[in-house]
Amino acid sequence: MRRRSKIPEIYVTLLLILMYLPILVVVVYSFNDTKLFSWEGFTFSWYQKLLHNRNIITAFFNSLELAALSSLSASVLGTVGAVGIAGRHFRGRGALENLSLIPIMVPEIILGMAYLAFFSFLRLPFGMLTLVLAHTTFCVPYIFINVKARLAGLDPAIGEAARDLGASAPRAFFDITLPLIAPSILSGALLAFAMSMDDVVISFFATGAQTSTLPLQIYSMLKMGVTPEINALCTLMLGAVFLIVAVGRLVSARRQRRA
Template sequence: MKKRRRFSDFYLLLILILMYVPILLVIVYSFNASRLSSVWDGFSLRWYQELFRDRSMFQALRNSVVLGLLSSFAAAIIGTLAAAGMSRILPPGAKVMEYLSILPIMVPEIILGMVFLAFFSLLALPFGMVTLVIAHTAICVPYTYLLVKARIVGMDKSYVEAAKDLGAGETRAFYDITLPLVLPAIVSGMLISFAMSFDDVIISVFVTGVHTNTLPIKIYSQIKTGVTPKTNALCTLLFAATVVLATCSALVARSLTSDRSIKKT
């Protein structure tokens, strides 16, 4: 048992090192005065100053945030309604529709990018933010759908039946009973969708316009000329923002849990 525990602790430590040491190096070298990451030339805020003077980088960041919010919100609506509707379809039709719904997850992104490119060209849609939102919504819908569908399957059906017995219609029962119960799954799906949209490169390259640039594409295009420590500074700020948001989310969840326990007692 002791050997197994030691092995488990060593394995966990190895995973943590592989995950967080690269992030730590990015943070450290964002304060490096040298342009070369392999050479430490002293502490400096030079790259943060250059980052805040780079309007194109912040424009790309703004586009990525707007794109992530729009696509995750649209995916939440479509995925939630799809999950609610699919739960009423009987097999084998439900299985077929479910496989078709999660197909964008299984298809390689480069294939999806080419499909979207051909589809938008056929419709003569101008490439830009509109095509980006449509494409990202399509790839984000399955994440919300799967989470909400699992929540609906595990939900007690007697709540909805009781609401209907009291005179509530289908729409009223959905908004008053089903929606509050599946809301945590919707929020989780939106967070995953936002992360997938914010991080996407391959599909965005195929459907973006000349004047519309996202942050992943901006960073990817800089590889050709060499990534400067300014990118490290941007990654450090994004990591700090992620930590702050995750901490706030944990604190809010803990406060809600404590409030519920107090009310029960």
């Protein structure tokens, strides 16, 4: 028998190390008793300082609010757009679909400058409002792509059967179509949430002096040096993500057992 090559296993192992070693370093140094990258002892002091740092805490909750509002509004707009285009063949449909993907194809620096010029032209006060508008714009394509792909795989006869049985168009959508595309909406919304939480460039151009997001706060701290408080915050966020994933896996496993 031919011996199986170990190159794939080695490659995957090296890839996982490169992906997760930096994260492990961040977690470890959040407990380091010094700002330097040399181990001086174990401590929880950076977590205590983090809880008393109003700038970081405020920026973190601003980012959560911004990501929640932008992903929610983008989910509505993206879903409506995908449902409106699906199943309809008209002249210029391809151009319209390509146009809807421009926000994720154009470099962020160009989008940021465009938002700055547009909001200045409208004389909108820069702050949470302009941030939500800007983030919603570049988050819409993530929901639009997912929902459109899901709708393409659905049998249109399902909705037509509901209409034949007397259901109105809105009821057929909310009772039949919406539950079927809900997982796609949720996956797109989660991706949009993550992209909004992570954005720096567009937020830099669309924010005001009184509103700061977590990425912008960390970016501003680079001039004076980032303290391990950021490591502590990253560790807490990682723990929250792992907890949510674990709970989701448990719920999914229980549903499979019941089925």
